Amino acid sequence: MKKILLLMGAVLSALSAAAQAPDEKEERLDSIVVSATRAGKTTPVTYTMTGREELSKAAPASSLPMALGLQPSVVTANEGGTGLGNSKIWIRGSKGSQINVTLNGITLNDGESQEVFWVNIPALTSILSSVQVQRGLGTSASGAGAFGASINMNTAFVGQDPFVSADISGGSFRTFTATVSAGTGLTKSGFYGSAAYSRGYTDGYIRNAKARVQSAFAAIGWMRGNNSVRLTWLLGDQHTGITWNGIDLDQFEKDPRYNDAGEYYDAAGNVHYYDNATDNYNQNHLQLNYAHRFPVGLTWSTTLNYTRGKGYDEYYKQAKKFSKFGFPAVVAGEKKSDFIYRKSMLNNLWVLSTDLRYRSRRLDVTAGVNLSQYAGDHYGEMLWSSVLGDGVDYTPLNRRDRLNGWYFNRGVKREISVFARAEWLIVPWLTAYADLQFRGVGLDMSGVDDEDKLDMTYRTFWPFFNPRAGLTGSWGAHKVYASVAWGHREPSRSDIKEVIESNNLGGAGREELRPEKMLDVEIGYQYAGKKVSAGVNLYAMEYFDMLLETGRLSSSGYPVKDNVARAWRRGIELTAAYEPWKWLRIDGNLTLSRNRIASYNDSAACIDNDWNELGYSQVYPGGEFKRTTMLLSPSVIFGGMLTVKPFDALLRNPGPVLRLDGKYVGKQYLDNTSSEDRVVPGYFVANLSLTQEFSLGKRTAESRHRPVLGIGAYVNNLFNLKYYADGGAWKYYNIDTGELVSGVYVYPQAPIHGMAKIWFRW
Secondary structure, eight states: OHHHHHHHHHHHHHHHHTOOSOOSSOOOGGGHHHHTTOOOTTOOSEEEEEEHHHHHTSOTTOOHHHHTTTSTTEEEEETTSSSSSSEEEEETTBOGGGEEEEETTEEOSOTTTOOOOGGGSTTGGGTOSEEEEEEESOSOOSSSOOSEEEEEEEOOOOOSSOEEEEEEEEETTTEEEEEEEEEOOOOTTSEEEEEEEEEEEEOOSSTTOOEEEEEEEEEEEEEETTEEEEEEEEEEEEEEEOOTTOBOHHHHHHOTTOOOTTEEEOTTOOEEEOTTOEEEEEEEEEEEEEEEEETTTEEEEEEEEEEEEEEEEEEEEEEEEGGGGTSOSOBTTBSEEEEEEEEEEEEEEEEEEEEEEEEOSSEEEEEEEEEEEEEEEEEEEEEEETTTBSSSOOGGGSTTSTTTSSOEEEEEEEEEEEEEEEEEEEETTEEEEEEEEEEEEEEEEEEBOTTTOOBOOEEEEEEEEEEEEEEEEEETTEEEEEEEEEEEEOOOHHHHHHHHHHHHTTOSOOOOOOOEEEEEEEEEEEEEOSSEEEEEEEEEEEEEEEEEEEEEEOTTSOEEEEEEEEEEEEEEEEEEEEEEETTEEEEEEEEEEEEEEEEEEEEEEEEOTTOOEEEEEEEEEEEEEEEEEOTTOOSEEEEEEEEEOTTTTTOSSOOOEEEEEEEEEOOEESSTTOOTTSEEOOEEEEEEEEEEEEEOSOOOSSOSSOOEEEEEEEEESTTOOOOEEEEEEEEEEETTTOOEEEEEEEEEOOOSEEEEEEEEEO
């Protein structure tokens, strides 16, 4: 590590020596907090920007992934079939755990699973100033390395004027959302404050896809002269039905709204559903940032972040053995019982991030350090047994008594990240880029797991060095860039947990998972004219020891992964926009790609003749494949939007706005065998919206903006397509007969449905 730090220091010193006089155009201090993770106009990485105005155009019930659904190479899905609830996003085929997500420069990825659970932070679109989506390895950042994309979000921009806004919407599936926000703007003394609150609920499309979510945001700060101090608080609180089980294809044809979560049968064989089969989580983020601008173009920014999360999943399970939950094998003369229990978690994340930035006319250098510690507790809480009834104290089985409890395990993840990034204007039209990052990641696991009481003790440390370099040429309306980047990503806690279980339950033995590595090459061209803009990007993401999803889920709903020695994603991304008149605009993007695995050995969960699951997996006969396609990686993705303002050419004030958008996603395989029996067929989904804003007053000298009242109508899945956008495959290998039994599970999306919205801005 000492050598890495010395190398970074030498690079900074050499680049600083080439600096000229400070640039007169200085960056706002309230934007410095996110600049360390974001790409600029001359950074040779592939990215798109989405501002507050564009985010506000999304359908009212959309989570942030759904609001970004029209971005290039992006695919989204929602487990409940609508916009609220558990949402997923893929970028270039890379799933959530491979996408680094930051809020004001601080990572939101869970320290153990590396996922971002968007339902835990609902209504983000109402508080964000901007979102930058980087495709590929992108710039160096804190948290789990971006291994396909990164999403960098900003709430930090401070407006000059006070404001008040309110949004209310309602629609299909008893969906309702409301958001209110207000802010002081930047006062003469430099103080400012803003707050927002949002609440939403829906029954969802599929059964038990109910969602009751709320979020709150508050920020106070002071910005004057060369100093800025900001305190930000963000609350996310969600109570949703369990929806991650999916349904099989036969059930999809019969009843796409079916969901087996909480299903049980009485003595007469009648089906019932436990109403509280739910996923519940509460998360608080607290960030304190200080920024100071020194003379000669030097700016320092430091952020301290604390995140606390607590939640549980609640289940009703029928005819389970007493011994599974820490009871004696026989209780009250019975070996089995119905149980209601919770799988709970409690986690704390501390982050200290500091960076120093130097800017001149020819040089832009940023260097920083990020330190973090994540501690996550996992424990079981027994609520009820049909045999023991309500009059029993179940406390000894809960976390309060760790020695005698049902299960308790802990994971502690510590990370240090050091980076130095520079952009140097060699000549007026050519910029060179270099980015060096060192990540040191330590993981310490202890305790026993929930399913088989296996010892989870595991300790390791991974050192990673991630260099990036590139060139950008700009002249007039033209920009061309090329970059090459090398990155690493470590296995997650759930990845390691699955290996431990397999190797301790009689399986053939799985090798310890290795960190994955990727070489990313990006070559792009962009043109930005007055009426036409267009871009083309070629990318090659070459994986080594890739941590590849198998299509199966663990008992906790996490994807099961294996290392594959060699794989790649190679493609071309095309973007274009045409605005011939101020009342008409056409936007579109197209991605064509090949997502291949050089050699893949598929495994299946092992069972015996009585369908008893043996707890481990192994490669089955015929499970060896060459040049196969990665799961959930479509080779064709198209997005387009037509915006029409029919009366803008005739009226002085803005008239109604009509938007028609559509997304085509090509065929996706549900595992890595390229089997035509396990696919998501290609689909095209269109949406339509009509909005109108009315001015309620005139602009005055005291206020630079007028109160506005808006109304809107939104129709999703306009052509009423019956489809599913996500899924997976299950496989069982019978060790007694040597037969393979397989099938798929899918997540149906809602048919045509609508929302209405009214909003006020001042």
